[in-house]
Amino acid sequence: xxxxxxxxxxxxxxxxxxxxxxxxxxxxxxxxxxxxxxxxxxxxxxxxxxxxxxxxxxxxxxxxxxxxxxxxxxxxxxxxxxxxxxxxxxxxxxxxxxxxxxx
Numbered sequence: 001x002x003x004x005x006x007x008x009x010x011x012x013x014x015x016x017x018x019x020x021x022x023x024x025x026x027x028x029x030x031x032x033x034x035x036x037x038x039x040x041x042x043x044x045x046x047x048x049x050x051x052x053x054x055x056x057x058x059x060x061x062x063x064x065x066x067x068x069x070x071x072x073x074x075x076x077x078x079x080x081x082x083x084x085x086x087x088x089x090x091x092x093x094x095x096x097x098x099x100x101x102x103x
Contacts (some may be wrong), residue, residue: 004039024092056103
């Protein structure tokens with residue numbers, strides 16, 4: 001059994017017991033969140049919502065917060081002495097575990 005869940009305009013394929021890395025959530029570690037379900041597949045039966053499956057939710061437990069890998073951005077302008085301008089960015093992420101999918 002698996003489901004496609006939605007979290008702030010991003011879709012993830014999830015099964016019970018899996019760990020997912022989402023964008024930063026406003027919940028403390030140990031808290032449980034309910035996310036809407038777009039599709040549920042259980043063997044040969046498939047339920048597709050428009051846009052969500054009625055009465056279906058996915059419960060996830062927040063495990064930890066962290067940062068992603070660093071992305072380095074460099075600028076270069078011909079004859080402008082900007083060859084050493086570098087900036088970095090690390091995305092704020094939340095690791096969650098799918099507890100159950102109902103519906």
